[in-house]
Amino acid sequence: GAVVSQHPSWVICKSGTSVKIECRSLDFQATTMFWYRQFPKQSLMLMATSNEGSKATYEQGVEKDKFLINHASLTLSTLTVTSAHPEDSSFYICSARDVGVAGGNEQFFGPGTRLTVL
C-alpha cells in the first residue's frame, strides 16, 4: 500500500518549452501533496505544498508563475515547469500524505523525475 507514482521518470527538453510532471497516489487518497527539488549532491528542498481543490502554497524563493501546480483530484497533482531553462534542470520528487491513516502525517514519496533542459 501507499504507493506514489511519477510520470515521466525522466525528460529532456529544449530551453523555453514547458514540461508537465504528474504525481499520483495509486492506492490512497491524498488531500495534500508536496513537491521537492534536489540538485546534484544536495538534499531535498520543499518547493510547494499542494492541497486538493485549492491554490498551492509556495516556499520562499520559489516562483509560482514558473512552477505551476494543480491538484485537481485526491489522487493527482501536477507540476508544470514553464519556459524551462538549463538552471531548472534538477531531480523533482513528489510526496503524498495518506489521509486515511490515523495521524496522517507520514509522507510517501514518488520515484522522482529527472529534468534536463538543453
Next chain:
Amino acid sequence: KQEVTQIPAALSVPEGENLVLNCSFTDSAIYNLQWFRQDPGKGLTSLLLIQSSQREQTSGRLNASLDKSSGRSTLYIAASQPGDSATYLCAVNDYKLSFGAGTTVTVRA
C-alpha cells in the same frame, strides 16, 4: 524555521562494522522523524519512521532512536554490508518535511 543537520557528511567503513549516523534538529515540536535511503540518481526509500511519542524504532539491522527534547536522532546499522552503501537522509516532520544534507556511506568489501 526548522534546521536539520547530519553528521558526518561522509563515512567509509569496512564490511561488518556497525554504522552510527547522527541527525539533529532545532525545533522539537515535531510530529515524527523519518530516515530515508537514497541511491545515486534514484528516489527515496523510507527506512524507519519514529513518531514523536516514540523513543526508537527497529527494522532488521536498522535501529533509530529519537530524543525529541534534545533534538537528536541516531540511526544504527548493524553489521554493515557493501549493499548498505548509499546516502542516508534524515527528515523532520513538523507538518512540512525538512531534510538534512545526508550522510554518504561507503561500505568496503
